[in-house]
Amino acid sequence: MKTGAAFVGFIFSAAVGLAVGYTVGTSQQAPDARPRAKAAKPREAAKPVAAKSDRAAPSKKNTVVYKVPVGEASSKGPEDALVTIVEFSDFQCPYCSRANPTLAKVVESYGDDVRIAFKHQPLPFHKDARLAAKYAIAAGEQGKFWEMHDKLFANSRALKEDNLKSYVRELGLDQAKIDAFIESGKPEKIIQEDQALARRVGANGTPTFFINGRQLVGARPFSAFKEIIDVELAEAKKRVAAGTPAKDVYAEVIKNGRTSPARPKTPPTVRQNVQLVDSTPVKGAENPLVTIVEFSDFECPFCSRVNPTLAQVQNTYGDKVQIRFRNLPLHFHKRAKPAAKAALAAHKQGKFWEMHDKLFANQKALGDEDIERYATELRLNVTQFKADLNSTEIDEMVTKDLNDAKKYGARGTPTSFVNGVPVRGAVPFNRFKQIIDKEIAKAEALMKDGVNRGDVYREIMKREAGKEVAVGARPSAPKQAARPAAPAKPVDIQLGNAPVFGDRSAPVKLVVFSDFECPFCSRVNPTIERVKQEYGDKVAIAFKQFPLAMHPNAEPAAVAALAAHKQGKFWPMHDKLFENQRNLSRNDLISYARDLGLDMSRFEKDLDDPALKTWVNSDMAEGRRFGVRGTPATFINGRILKGAQPFTSFKRVIDEELKNKG
Numbered sequence: 001m002k003t004g005a006a007f008v009g010f011i012f013s014a015a016v017g018l019a020v021g022y023t024v025g026t027s028q029q030a031p032d033a034r035p036r037a038k039a040a041k042p043r044e045a046a047k048p049v050a051a052k053s054d055r056a057a058p059s060k061k062n063t064v065v066y067k068v069p070v071g072e073a074s075s076k077g078p079e080d081a082l083v084t085i086v087e088f089s090d091f092q093c094p095y096c097s098r099a100n101p102t103l104a105k106v107v108e109s110y111g112d113d114v115r116i117a118f119k120h121q122p123l124p125f126h127k128d129a130r131l132a133a134k135y136a137i138a139a140g141e142q143g144k145f146w147e148m149h150d151k152l153f154a155n156s157r158a159l160k161e162d163n164l165k166s167y168v169r170e171l172g173l174d175q176a177k178i179d180a181f182i183e184s185g186k187p188e189k190i191i192q193e194d195q196a197l198a199r200r201v202g203a204n205g206t207p208t209f210f211i212n213g214r215q216l217v218g219a220r221p222f223s224a225f226k227e228i229i230d231v232e233l234a235e236a237k238k239r240v241a242a243g244t245p246a247k248d249v250y251a252e253v254i255k256n257g258r259t260s261p262a263r264p265k266t267p268p269t270v271r272q273n274v275q276l277v278d279s280t281p282v283k284g285a286e287n288p289l290v291t292i293v294e295f296s297d298f299e300c301p302f303c304s305r306v307n308p309t310l311a312q313v314q315n316t317y318g319d320k321v322q323i324r325f326r327n328l329p330l331h332f333h334k335r336a337k338p339a340a341k342a343a344l345a346a347h348k349q350g351k352f353w354e355m356h357d358k359l360f361a362n363q364k365a366l367g368d369e370d371i372e373r374y375a376t377e378l379r380l381n382v383t384q385f386k387a388d389l390n391s392t393e394i395d396e397m398v399t400k401d402l403n404d405a406k407k408y409g410a411r412g413t414p415t416s417f418v419n420g421v422p423v424r425g426a427v428p429f430n431r432f433k434q435i436i437d438k439e440i441a442k443a444e445a446l447m448k449d450g451v452n453r454g455d456v457y458r459e460i461m462k463r464e465a466g467k468e469v470a471v472g473a474r475p476s477a478p479k480q481a482a483r484p485a486a487p488a489k490p491v492d493i494q495l496g497n498a499p500v501f502g503d504r505s506a507p508v509k510l511v512v513f514s515d516f517e518c519p520f521c522s523r524v525n526p527t528i529e530r531v532k533q534e535y536g537d538k539v540a541i542a543f544k545q546f547p548l549a550m551h552p553n554a555e556p557a558a559v560a561a562l563a564a565h566k567q568g569k570f571w572p573m574h575d576k577l578f579e580n581q582r583n584l585s586r587n588d589l590i591s592y593a594r595d596l597g598l599d600m601s602r603f604e605k606d607l608d609d610p611a612l613k614t615w616v617n618s619d620m621a622e623g624r625r626f627g628v629r630g631t632p633a634t635f636i637n638g639r640i641l642k643g644a645q646p647f648t649s650f651k652r653v654i655d656e657e658l659k660n661k662g
Helices: 094-113 129-141 145-154 161-170 175-183 186-201 222-241 246-254 301-320 336-347 352-361 368-377 382-389 392-408 429-448 453-464 519-538 554-565 570-579 586-595 600-607 610-625 647-661
Strands: 002-004 074-076 083-089 114-120 208-211 214-217 282-284 290-296 321-327 415-418 421-424 508-514 539-545 633-636 639-642
Touching: 074 129, 074 145, 083 094, 083 222, 094 114, 094 145, 094 222, 114 129, 114 186, 129 145, 129 161, 129 175, 129 186, 145 161, 161 175, 175 186, 208 222, 214 222, 222 246, 282 301, 290 301, 290 392, 290 429, 301 321, 301 352, 301 429, 301 519, 321 336, 321 392, 336 352, 336 368, 336 382, 336 392, 352 368, 368 382, 382 392, 415 429, 421 429, 429 453, 508 519, 508 647, 519 539, 519 570, 519 647, 539 554, 539 610, 554 570, 554 586, 554 600, 554 610, 570 586, 586 600, 633 647, 639 647
Parallel strands: 002 074, 083 114, 290 321, 508 539
Antiparallel strands: 074 114, 083 208, 208 214, 282 321, 290 415, 415 421, 508 633, 633 639
């Protein structure tokens, strides 16, 4: 066992967050500030209550003991400490960082009665966390795990390899030995073993703690730790008094502990009577079959992740779905409320969604000056914007959103209500689809019974609110058959006047209908690049415009691309626009043209040329004629592939077409 000397003292002085950290599951992300499974709501734990056995009764949620061996984990505190805390953590996780001052207070309060052991749980969406963990383990081989631990948490946003090497130098470590140890594969083995243990004991998120085997999830306050430690310390002292050596206490406590997590009970899903508010920003259908009310926070990373999913919902369901945005700025996101007010101030000038996109694109830059700059970039009346920003009216709108969120049980973000059915977290599209499909069927049945389309939502609330909804837990991956089938016969689609990469006479012609503001179009581009590389002059690639109504900057970007095409630079402009999807204002488009060395007077004139807008409309009409409803949609010799499908799907069709051409 690797044991540190005196407790080095954590660097952080940040206040302890009540939020739980990120979760591992890839099929569903937990809402920001909400833990998974048993710890449904982080809160300050109650004081211990005396029990008949003279042992303080622990909270019911923490009575289960798990078998969590310390093994070779780096630890601080004596080996014969009566209480052992095993921490599963991630150096890039902000909630882990917030827990560190609490652990420092634990050690300060309990001294040698407590030992802390560190296990590695780098989460898959924290791209730098795994290498950081390896560096910490390698530093431990040179006796400086905890010093590196503090460095990494103090610099959790700077964990690239060059950063890590600089920390090695600052700590006086031998870089060659670090490299050799990492190259040996031992750190990777340790991480894998720690993660396997985490899965066995249900430590699915970070930070997760086991205090003498009793689980505590998230960056909880000191009182929550104290409640468990006091109970365990008293019990451990009894064991010692009865003859158990202090160094054996931990092994005895966890000897018969659980080696697999208890299956959590899934609480019933109850449809909430979510009332629609006239002042709420709305996009999508005017008279929808399904209304999604999203409670969100502009500083929440999970809210940012759900946005492309909601865009996919709109692409897929079109005029059947409406999305309404409501604000739920969490108290520990200090700039979330000013951002919410800024979005509503922009809403008063008809540009809520443009500001919405700006704020999410710049979550780390939400200061007052940043917000005013975004208002300028969106060509708002800044004087009016600033007045509205500080108005009582907008403050009351945010307050109403917060109060309604509480009323409907939306305590974390994002929380979406699909016709009142709660969907918590940045869940994948399939999760939304599972609910939306059922709600569409319900709405269509109501209309067959004579309910007007415009009254569907009100009628569903009237009949169904308060009832349990069987939506299933976590849907399995969709079956292959669920993917929209290609037409039985290829359609006769021509390259026409579209910009083309490659030889127009190539045996395979690939026509993609795309939108420069669509995140899924951006995702298919690497696949198309690979097609270019692997098939060369055997494939001609044509780009046709299909800007979606929900993307306000997509049509101007399409016109800009065609204006660049008139000067022979469509593909360079294409790349510029996709690289800067969140920055497609007119000023941005002009800046990109200037970067590409275009004739600026000609370009700016073409931006306002009605003929180019007609060209865009013509592309869209052609796409609709061939069944295009969302983007991207790709035709390979007339055979359609919908969505950002993988290269293997493209390859299968291209190879078949090449074989047919003989």
